[in-house]
Amino acid sequence: MVQTSGNGLGDGIFLWHSIVNVANPAKGLARLILRDDDIPAMHPTPPLPTDSFRDITAEFFEASEKLNVGQLVKDPYFTLLQAVGALEARIMDPKMDSGMLEAEYESFDALQPRLPEEVVGIMDQLLSHEMAWHMGSALSQTLFTCLYIDRLLSSSPKTLKETTFASSAEVEADTKERQLLENVLRPYCLALVKCCYCVNQQIMMEHIYEEEDFVTQTYNVSLLDSVEPNEVLNLLDDALVWLETSKDLYTEGIFNALKYRISHRRALLHDLSRETEEWHTGAVPEWDTSLELLGKVEITHKLGIPVSEAFSTSVQRKLASQVPPRPIVELSFEDAISSLKKLCVEGKDMLKVLKYQGSTNLVNYFLSFMARRPSPSPYIRSLLQSLFFKDMKILGVMSVKQVLFDDVRELCNPVELLLDPRNELVEAPHDPRFDIVKRTNWFVERAGRSYLDLFRNICQNRSRLRRNLCHAILDWDSLQVESEEIDSELRELTKEDAQVTPNGPSYSFPLSSWVYLYKLRQMEWIILLGFELEVYQPHEFAGMYWYLQHYVRTKIGHIERIRGFAALNPKLSSKQKKKKVIPAVEQQQKALSQLTFYLLEASAIQELSGAMINAYTALARLDLLKKPPQPYSSDSLRYDLRMKPFFTIGCPEVVPFDIFETLVDNPETQTLELLEIASESITQARKDFDQLSKLDANTARVVLCEDAFRTNSREMLRSCIGLGVAVAVLTKALKSPGGATNETLDVEIDKARYHPSFPVPSIKNKKQTPQKKR
Amino acid sequence: MDDSPTPSPFLQSFISQTLRITTTDTRVFVGELKCTDKAKNLILSRTHEYRYPAASELAAVVEKEKGTVGGVKMALKSRYIGLVVVPGEYVVKVEVEDGPLKPAERY
Numbered sequence: 074m075v076q077t078s079g080n081g082l083g084d085g086i087f088l089w090h091s092i093v094n095v096a097n098p099a100k101g102l103a104r105l106i107l108r109d110d111d112i113p114a115m116h117p118t119p120p121l122p123t124d125s126f127r128d129i130t131a132e133f134f135e136a137s138e139k140l141n142v143g144q145l146v147k148d149p150y151f152t153l154l155q156a157v158g159a160l161e162a163r164i165m166d167p168k169m170d171s172g173m174l175e176a177e178y179e180s181f182d183a184l185q186p187r188l189p190e191e192v193v194g195i196m197d198q199l200l201s202h203e204m205a206w207h208m209g210s211a212l213s214q215t216l217f218t219c220l221y222i223d224r225l226l227s228s229s230p231k232t233l234k235e236t237t238f239a240s241s242a243e244v245e246a247d248t249k250e251r252q253l254l255e256n257v258l259r260p261y262c263l264a265l266v267k268c269c270y271c272v273n274q275q276i277m278m279e280h281i282y283e284e285e286d287f288v289t290q291t292y293n294v295s296l297l298d299s300v301e302p303n304e305v306l307n308l309l310d311d312a313l314v315w316l317e318t319s320k321d322l323y324t325e326g327i328f329n330a331l332k333y334r335i336s337h338r339r340a341l342l343h344d345l346s347r348e349t350e351e352w353h354t355g356a357v358p359e360w361d362t363s364l365e366l367l368g369k370v371e372i373t374h375k376l377g378i379p380v381s382e383a384f385s386t387s388v389q390r391k392l393a394s395q396v397p398p399r400p401i402v403e404l405s406f407e408d409a410i411s412s413l414k415k416l417c418v419e420g421k422d423m424l425k426v427l428k429y430q431g432s433t434n435l436v437n438y439f440l441s442f443m444a445r446r447p448s449p450s451p452y453i454r455s456l457l458q459s460l461f462f463k464d465m466k467i468l469g470v471m472s473v474k475q476v477l478f479d480d481v482r483e484l485c486n487p488v489e490l491l492l493d494p495r496n497e498l499v500e501a502p503h504d505p506r507f508d509i510v511k512r513t514n515w516f517v518e519r520a521g522r523s524y525l526d527l528f529r530n531i532c533q534n535r536s537r538l539r540r541n542l543c544h545a546i547l548d549w550d551s552l553q554v555e556s557e558e559i560d561s562e563l564r565e566l567t568k569e570d571a572q573v574t575p576n577g578p579s580y581s582f583p584l585s586s587w588v589y590l591y592k593l594r595q596m597e598w599i600i601l602l603g604f605e606l607e608v609y610q611p612h613e614f615a616g617m618y619w620y621l622q623h624y625v626r627t628k629i630g631h632i633e634r635i636r637g638f639a640a641l642n643p644k645l646s647s648k649q650k651k652k653k654v655i656p657a658v659e660q661q662q663k664a665l666s667q668l669t670f671y672l673l674e675a676s677a678i679q680e681l682s683g684a685m686i687n688a689y690t691a692l693a694r695l696d697l698l699k700k701p702p703q704p705y706s707s708d709s710l711r712y713d714l715r716m717k718p719f720f721t722i723g724c725p726e727v728v729p730f731d732i733f734e735t736l737v738d739n740p741e742t743q744t745l746e747l748l749e750i751a752s753e754s755i756t757q758a759r760k761d762f763d764q765l766s767k768l769d770a771n772t773a774r775v776v777l778c779e780d781a782f783r784t785n786s787r788e789m790l791r792s793c794i795g796l797g798v799a800v801a802v803l804t805k806a807l808k809s810p811g812g813a814t815n816e817t818l819d820v821e822i823d824k825a826r827y828h829p830s831f832p833v834p835s836i837k838n839k840k841q842t843p844q845k846k847r
Numbered sequence: 848m849d850d851s852p853t854p855s856p857f858l859q860s861f862i863s864q865t866l867r868i869t870t871t872d873t874r875v876f877v878g879e880l881k882c883t884d885k886a887k888n889l890i891l892s893r894t895h896e897y898r899y900p901a902a903s904e905l906a907a908v909v910e911k912e913k914g915t916v917g918g919v920k921m922a923l924k925s926r927y928i929g930l931v932v933v934p935g936e937y938v939v940k941v942e943v944e945d946g947p948l949k950p951a952e953r954y
Contacts, residue, residue: 126942147882395929
């Protein structure tokens with residue numbers, strides 16, 4: 074898959090710049106970036122070539138004159154599309170030529186005395202800029218517009234000593250005002266730049282989508298790349314010492330405000346500059362300290378006086394970039410604080426994954442972490458990927474095989490022989506265990522990649538996750554077919570006995586069963602995300618819930634099949650089982666309890682989506698859903714579009730449109746009857762969700778994310794209750810003399826108060842009495 | 848890509864050559880010519896922008912280097928700006944690079 078992004082129509086075509094991550098060459102996520110903005114790193118500006126140029130002005134102008142209007146002399150490989158790209162940068166046009174900006178930064182005096190209140194104000198402005206960058210704005214519109222930062226970085230310093238506020242012509246002066254700037258503001262600025270360096274490095278290490286999520290571009294400006302974080306931390310310590318000795322100069326409020334800001338920056342840089350390996354080996358985080366100090370920064374914000382002249386877009390005049398001048402991005406201080414607080418909370422929370430509690434708990438943590446609203450920031454999402462998988466190790470200590478086999482065991486509980494680590498010690502080629510290892514190793518190699526991709530996909534932004542899942546299910550579909558073959562071979566090697574069923578002999582197929590369940594889950598997520606991301610319009614809801622129910626039902630059938638086989642291993646008499654706790658029995662109990670949990674969860678969703686189908690079908694029949702005009706489309710074309718990712722999936726298949734329509738519309742059933750069925754399903758769904766929400770964290774495999782699980786269950790329950798009310802109102806209206814029509818009812822889809830994947834129609838009676846006329 | 852013959856073989860010979868363009872505001876642009884027309888509008892690709900130092904900066908350097916014999920040296924400020932259009936009305940000077948190798952062969 075190739076991502077091309079943004080406005081790089083220009084000569085990006087010559088300069089395809091791929092940032093395919095070498096450490097994680099996951100084919101599904103390779104990023105190819107087609108953008109001029111990314112070029113400077115590859116093109117250090119050469120000095121102006123002075124010799125070997127020949128003046129051709131006169132001849133050139135003369136030959137141009139001879140052309141007719143509209144005639145072009147051009148490179149045959151240069152297309153109109155590229156020419157349009159070039160129009161983005163029209164030299165001498167003040168709107169497009171950043172070179173036309175006044176060089177305000179040249180006249181800026183970074184050592185002009187500032188009130189301590191102003192220094193606090195500048196620090197807070199900087200914090201807003203930093204977070205605006207974290208949230209996806211370019212450095213050229215945020216931090217780099219700060220003229221203090223510009224002064225420190227514009228000489229491309231290699232050491233901290235070279236970073237100075239003074240310009241070359243300045244006379245030395247040692248006033249208290251100047252010391253405040255040099256001993257407090259300067260360390261703060263440098264630490265902030267170093268924080269940005271660390272964040273940028275982390276983000277570039279993992280799969281995050283440029284432009285969509287984050288702008289890594291630094292316009293050839295070095296973010297103190299060659300300075301060690303420790304040096305900067307020391308500088309902050311010196312700043313704190315200086316503050317203590319100068320305490321008398323300031324009011325207590327201002328003194329504290331300055332101290333909190335420096336201390337907070339110190340704690341933040343401390344954690345941001347950590348290598349992933351340090352987290353893996355148990356580094357103690359300071360996120361809590363950051364958070365606490367951030368609260369104090371917030372309280373003292375009102376003491377600061379912002380200095381607007383310290384920020385200017387004029388720096389864009391010298392940044393290596395093709396984009397036209399762009400305005401400063403303003404993020405309010407409140408928003409900046411809350412997003413940084415969130416970053417600290419999540420930075421701390423994700424360290425939980427390092428305490429491995431089984432693969433299912435891990436998957437569930439990822440799912441719930443990424444479902445947070447608002448979504449975790451690109452930095453956090455990138456860090457979570459690194460924590461999870463780095464240098465071919467999961468969580469820094471485990472092989473892919475270990476976790477993958479855990480996952481298969483936790484779900485399918487296959488015969489012990491299949492995944493027994495002792496098999497690997499067998500060297501005799503005629504031993505069946507030798508052949509088993511050969512095949513399971515193939516599976517690790519093949520499924521491992523898909524499994525890792527799954528985690529990585531979950532760490533993408535929600536829209537991207539859905540898109541990637543649409544591709545991933547094809548991969549899992551072929552993986553399923555391949556695994557079925559391997560399963561058949563393994564069945565011979567493990568000498569599995571067939572189970573006799575009414576449909577003939579049946580075998581466990583543990584590996585492909587595992588694959589199939591993950592495939593079904595991902596198909597289900599695609600539909601759920603379709604609702605969450607508002608891809609579907611209300612008049613499509615009934616149909617899409619039908620598919621959700623269809624996939625969940627298929628899943629239920631499959632889980633029951635897995636459960637049947639999981640119960641068979643180990644083959645012990647009940648007497649043997651009772652005698653002592655055998656690990657194999659424990660393993661079996663775990664798998665069975667997990668499958669039971671999955672069944673309960675699936676049944677709840679099945680009932681709720683059933684109720685949704687009937688309720689939305691009833692609304693459609695009564696013409697209460699606003700269906701937008703679709704002059705160039707039809708229901709059948711849209712259906713093709715919606716189901717496109719699923720068409721090539723072998724099992725379950727997509728239903729032909731005409732059959733689908735009848736299945737959803739259910740024309741044999743009266744509308745009132747539909748509502749009655751919906752109401753029954755809601756009652757059942759509520760029972761199921763109630764039961765789910767009462768489960769302990771161990772049973773639900775949410776040891777790492779219990780709160781999120783509870784919240785999710787609550788939201789599901791709320792959707793059930795909301796839908797129950799809607800169905801009741803609609804039933805009552807339908808039975809009333811006025812009927813249920815657009816004249817008597819107001820129908821709106823309420824997305825805010827319910828589970829994001831289960832929006833509920835809010836149905837209100839219109840006032841029957843004539844409105845007061847004004 | 849079209850195969851129609853060029854309206855000006857002379858101008859065509861500069862296509863894909865490295866040009867050095869001076870504009871009315873004294874900036875210099877060095878890039879490969881991709882397209883031009885009657886109004887001398889130039890599309891340059893892989894362009895770098897060069898700028899002479901401001902008078903104030905120059906003065907500062909002169910001050911600092913006071914006492915050294917001979918003139919002061921200052922590098923031109925430059926940056927990469929990629930694909931740009933230079934409108935003909937601002938073009939003061941056009942120069943072509945006479946390198947031993949054609950630009951196309953350098954990459």
